[in-house]
Amino acid sequence: MELVFILGIPLCLAIVSLFLRRSGVFGILNAFGYLVILCVSLKLSFDITKNVTLFIPSTFFHIDALSAYFILLIALISFISSIYSIGYLASDVKEGAITERKASGYWMLYNLFAFTMFFVTVVNNLGVMWVSIEMTTLISAFLVGFYNTKKSIEAAWKYIIICSAGIVLAFLGTILLYYTVSRHGGINSLNWTDIVSVAGNLDPRVTKIAFLFILVGYGTKAGLVPMHTWLPDAHSQALSPVSALLSGVLLKTAFYAIIRFMIIVNKCVPVYYTQNLFIFFGIISLGIAAGFILVQKDIKRLLAYSSVEHIGIISIGLGFGGILGIYGALFHAFNHAVTKALMFLGAGSVVRKYKTSNMHLIKGVINVMPFTGVILILGAFALAGSPPFSIFLSEIMILTAGFQQGSYTGAILFLLFVGIIFAAIIYHFSKVIFGNKPQAIMVTHGQITAKLSLILLLILILIFGISIPVFFDKFILNAVEIIKG
Amino acid sequence: MFVDILLSAILITGFLMIAAKRIGAIIKGFISQSLILFLLTLLLAYKSHSVELYVVAGLLFVVKVILIPHFLSRIVKKIKVDENLGLFLNPTVSIFVALFFVYLSYIFTDKIVCVEEGIEHGAFSVSLSVILMGMFIMIFRMKAIAQIVGLLVTENGLFLAAASVSGGMPFFVEIAVFFDIFLCVIILELFVYKINKAFTHIDVHRLNGLKG
Numbered sequence: 201m202e203l204v205f206i207l208g209i210p211l212c213l214a215i216v217s218l219f220l221r222r223s224g225v226f227g228i229l230n231a232f233g234y235l236v237i238l239c240v241s242l243k244l245s246f247d248i249t250k251n252v253t254l255f256i257p258s259t260f261f262h263i264d265a266l267s268a269y270f271i272l273l274i275a276l277i278s279f280i281s282s283i284y285s286i287g288y289l290a291s292d293v294k295e296g297a298i299t300e301r302k303a304s305g306y307w308m309l310y311n312l313f314a315f316t317m318f319f320v321t322v323v324n325n326l327g328v329m330w331v332s333i334e335m336t337t338l339i340s341a342f343l344v345g346f347y348n349t350k351k352s353i354e355a356a357w358k359y360i361i362i363c364s365a366g367i368v369l370a371f372l373g374t375i376l377l378y379y380t381v382s383r384h385g386g387i388n389s390l391n392w393t394d395i396v397s398v399a400g401n402l403d404p405r406v407t408k409i410a411f412l413f414i415l416v417g418y419g420t421k422a423g424l425v426p427m428h429t430w431l432p433d434a435h436s437q438a439l440s441p442v443s444a445l446l447s448g449v450l451l452k453t454a455f456y457a458i459i460r461f462m463i464i465v466n467k468c469v470p471v472y473y474t475q476n477l478f479i480f481f482g483i484i485s486l487g488i489a490a491g492f493i494l495v496q497k498d499i500k501r502l503l504a505y506s507s508v509e510h511i512g513i514i515s516i517g518l519g520f521g522g523i524l525g526i527y528g529a530l531f532h533a534f535n536h537a538v539t540k541a542l543m544f545l546g547a548g549s550v551v552r553k554y555k556t557s558n559m560h561l562i563k564g565v566i567n568v569m570p571f572t573g574v575i576l577i578l579g580a581f582a583l584a585g586s587p588p589f590s591i592f593l594s595e596i597m598i599l600t601a602g603f604q605q606g607s608y609t610g611a612i613l614f615l616l617f618v619g620i621i622f623a624a625i626i627y628h629f630s631k632v633i634f635g636n637k638p639q640a641i642m643v644t645h646g647q648i649t650a651k652l653s654l655i656l657l658l659i660l661i662l663i664f665g666i667s668i669p670v671f672f673d674k675f676i677l678n679a680v681e682i683i684k685g
Numbered sequence: 686m687f688v689d690i691l692l693s694a695i696l697i698t699g700f701l702m703i704a705a706k707r708i709g710a711i712i713k714g715f716i717s718q719s720l721i722l723f724l725l726t727l728l729l730a731y732k733s734h735s736v737e738l739y740v741v742a743g744l745l746f747v748v749k750v751i752l753i754p755h756f757l758s759r760i761v762k763k764i765k766v767d768e769n770l771g772l773f774l775n776p777t778v779s780i781f782v783a784l785f786f787v788y789l790s791y792i793f794t795d796k797i798v799c800v801e802e803g804i805e806h807g808a809f810s811v812s813l814s815v816i817l818m819g820m821f822i823m824i825f826r827m828k829a830i831a832q833i834v835g836l837l838v839t840e841n842g843l844f845l846a847a848a849s850v851s852g853g854m855p856f857f858v859e860i861a862v863f864f865d866i867f868l869c870v871i872i873l874e875l876f877v878y879k880i881n882k883a884f885t886h887i888d889v890h891r892l893n894g895l896k897g
Contacts (some may be wrong), residue, residue, distance in 0.1 A: 226746040325858065327855065328858060341872065353884075358895075360872070365820060368839045368843060368865065372816065372846060375850055382850070437895075438773070653897060
């Protein structure tokens with residue numbers, strides 16, 4: 201039943217947006233729709249922690265704690281981003297940057313985009329999962345190239361081409377897996393639930409190669425270095441509420457697909473095979489991101505590279521393994537989604553006010569926009585990983601897991617790069633937020649929708665930074681159990 | 686026997702596309718490759734008496750032999766771009782690289798995947814080489830259209846790979862993939878128009894405004 205709401209509401213909203221031409225009114229309806237989805241997905245998570253049997257119409261869909269966790273993430277970020285979008289689009293329409301018609305086009309794309317992301321997490325068939333991940337690319341490309349400027353079109357083109365080419369490799373991996381499933385597993389099915397049940401019989405050699413293709417393919421979409429080259433372009437050119445969705449949750453849906461395959465592979469190949477790959481890609485992601493964050497001039501690109509960093513951290517968490525490592529990785533996915541959404545939405549307001557994203561030209565945000573300035577500096581500390589914010593907790597978990605499992609080199613490199621990035625982020629943001637404001641910029645009060653969404657996110661970061669709620673803890677542990685098999 | 690002839694024809698069309706210097710030639714290469722792929726699927730359908738494979742073959746014909754080439758030539762007509770693809774590597778070197786791809790795919794299939802029966806072995810290594818060739822076209826040709834064709838060639842390779850493994854993927858996965866390719870080409874077409882409008886050219890290597 202929950203499934204109907206989660207998939208149905210975005211689809212209905214997409215259709216309604218075609219007919220309702222007043223984008224302001226529709227925005228409020230839209231936010232209510234996502235509030236309902238958020239409540240439904242919370243109920244879904246409660247049911248799963250209490251072992252209530254879920255009603256799922258056919259084997260085409262599959263929902264367990266792992267998918268419910270990602271559904272909750274998508275629901276949360278798309279709800280908050282939909283609140284923020286109301287004011288963002290309204291001022292765009294008022295300034296004449298876009299027409300009413302284009303604004304309702306935005307709402308349609310927004311809903312279709314959310315729909316495809318939800319679809320990835322609930323579908324059981326790995327082939328259909330591939331198609332829906334490709335769909336997320338195709339639809340969000342329009343949101344990246346929304347303003348039709350030279351830069352945004354360039355970013356959108358690179359985004360589609362690189363991600364589609366990458367995902368071809370993921371399909372090749374899926375085909376190889378299907379080959380060994382049908383030959384050695386004895387079933388002709390691509391359903392994840394079926395494959396897991398025969399995973400022990402698969403041919404280890406073919407499975408290993410299949411996983412390499414999957415990791416590189418979906419890793420392109422998840423933003424792992426060296427396949428990340430499209431990410432800073434697309435995330436910096438998209439509308440800020442969409443950047444929050446792209447960085448906050450789209451990367452994680454690709455990672456969700458990798459995790460699903462990892463569960464299968466770990467059942468027939470020794471665990472250290474996937475773990476070493478995750479640590480390898482994670483560490484180089486951290487290293488490259490650290491370099492680019494140090495020398496970054498553009499505030500949105502800085503946040504995009506920070507997403508590469510955090511995907512690297514999630515990957516390292518899975519690589520260290522053990523209950524603590526996997527728990528840390530999943531928890532970090534949540535923390536990063538919330539914090540990065542906060543930063544992108546806050547930075548979006550700043551970029552809009554200063555009409556530039558060059559950090560040399562943005563000074564004295566705290567004088568110009570006191571509210572956003574305070575939130576941004578807190579957010580910068582949260583993103584860099586300082587206590588008492590939630591990212592600190594998950595990073596400590598992952599680090600501890602590294603030492604516990606004996607991956608000393610990995611853990612030390614992790615600490616080194618996270619330290620560099622901490623310094624770089626605080627340095628850049630303190631220059632942006634403090635200092636003398638340019639003469640031409642007037643002090644204004646921000647939009648109420650932007651303030652509301654920022655406050656909601658900050659509250660979440662603080663609550664989860666102090667302690668993890670009992671229900672949420674149990675929920676993540678359920679998901680960890682599924683990953684450990 | 687027929688299968689082998691068709692497989693080598695697929696490889697040859699791949700080489701034709703690698704050697705092509707003009708947009709028209711590369712599109713024709715793609716049409717012939719898709720046509721041969723259609724014949725191959727038809728042959729497999731006839732051999733296995735499977736209705737689903739007939740449907741897949743029909744879809745392949747409609748989508749890849751008729752609709753997509755039609756879209757591609759519509760782009761060429763509408764934006765009146767010059768015919769040259771713009772090569773980063775000349776045809777001779779490109780052909781040698783492609784030959785190396787074929788060798789590599791054969792070794793990979795032989796040593797690592799070790800598919801057991803004859804036809805699967807050949808088909809799988811051909812499909813791998815076609816995927817690599819598609820990637821090569823995407824990287825070493827300048828025009829945006831070449832990137833679309835390159836992507837489509839890799840999709841052709843994927844289709845062949847899926848067909849070579851135990852007679853194809855589950856039916857509705859195939860359908861979903863066709864739908865996906867179709868949508869992908871339409872969206873890429875829209876973006877080529879946008880690029881042409883904003884930049885007044887479609888040379889991908891000159892899209893370098895975003896750095897660092």
